Amino acid sequence: MTAGTLHIVATPIGNLQDISPRALDVLRSVSLIAAEDTRHSARLLQHFGIQTPTTACHDHNERDKSERLVQRMLGGESMALISDAGTPLVSDPGYHLVRQARAAGVRVSPVPGACALIAALSAAGLPSDRFAFEGFLPAKAHGRRQRIEALAGESRTWMLYEAPHRLLECLEDMRDLLGDDRQVVLARELTKTFETIKGAPLSELVEWVRGDSDQQRGECVLLVEGAPQRDEDALDPEVERILDVLLEDLPVKQAAALAAKITGEKKNKLYQLALERGGR
Known part of the structure; x- marks a missing residue:
């Protein structure tokens, strides 16, 4: 018996029109959709009239559930993996399922689409030929500051996701550790009604966010200008x-x-x- 395929399907990060025709075809044709939050994804599926059964696959059950899903795919079923928004596995669940599927010989096929970090990078105006993605920084101040210090000398543009209720604290830590003049871009609510892309030196960006509580809401991507590259011939x-x-x-x-x-x-x-x- 031929094994099925695991499709990794990107879904919109805001604007529903950003879903691809191929993604819709896959979601309609598979036997099961593994979703980060079935209640959240139900709204997307209902909007497009997709009636494929769903099952929850999130951080708390993924390790245990992956084995059962892989067995079903080995039995010939094809499935789709989606997250709440954007591309699965990019700071979202799915790693264990994909790893187990590949180890078992199940074909894993990406269905590309929206991804907040790439969308932000494309519009930020910072160097994009080389970049680093840090996901979410530690939630607690000490761990966050340690990570920012470790990244202070990174010469590539580096990017992270941040929760809106921690945004201002994170920017203040960056200002303290990277300096007033480091350029940072805040990309917030991308593709949605109140999309904002604001770039400024950290001293200015901190005050702008502090002075407008609306900027401390929604999904946030921060993009940080890389540190100047040190002359290899220069002495410490x-x-x-x-x-x-x-x-x-x-x-x-x-x-x-x-x-x-x-x-x-x-x-x-x-x-x-x-x-x-x-x-x-």
Whole structure:
């Protein structure tokens, strides 16, 4: 018997017209739709007159349920996986089901469509040739600040989802840790009636969000300008400081050699810098 297929179906993030004809065909043709929240998805399915049975597949039951769903697909049934909005598995459930299906030899086929982070990136005006996605940062302040600190030197545009009730706190932490001038774009309620895409230095963006409570509602994507790339030939300021201290008491050659041993920097580069600084 030929196994069925697991279709990973993207659904609209707001505007229902963003669903693709192929997605509708798949949702009508499969035996079962695995949905993050069947009550939420029922509104979408009813809108398009889709009567395919649904079953809940979310963070709390996915590990246990995946095995049963995979067995049904091995028996020849095809199924679709959808999340509440956008592309499944992108900060949404589905990883365990897809992993188990592939391990069992079930064909997994994507049905592309809306994805909030890609929609936001396309309209943000930040570099998009290389980017990083961080999902949701930790909910508690300490963990969130630690993660932002770890990302401070990231040279790519980096993006995250944030809950509206934590948006202002997150932006304030970014301002404190990344500086007033770092450019950040808030993309909120994409494709919906009150869609907002606002880019500004963090100092300005914090005040704008603080002054308008409407901006602290709905689905939020934050896009952060990457840190300036460090010149590979530039020396770390601490390395230069060590060399300067050694030059106060040692000849150029000895100072450069000792600084190289302490810092791991190349001796020739330090020797040349020492000469430029007028070492004896």
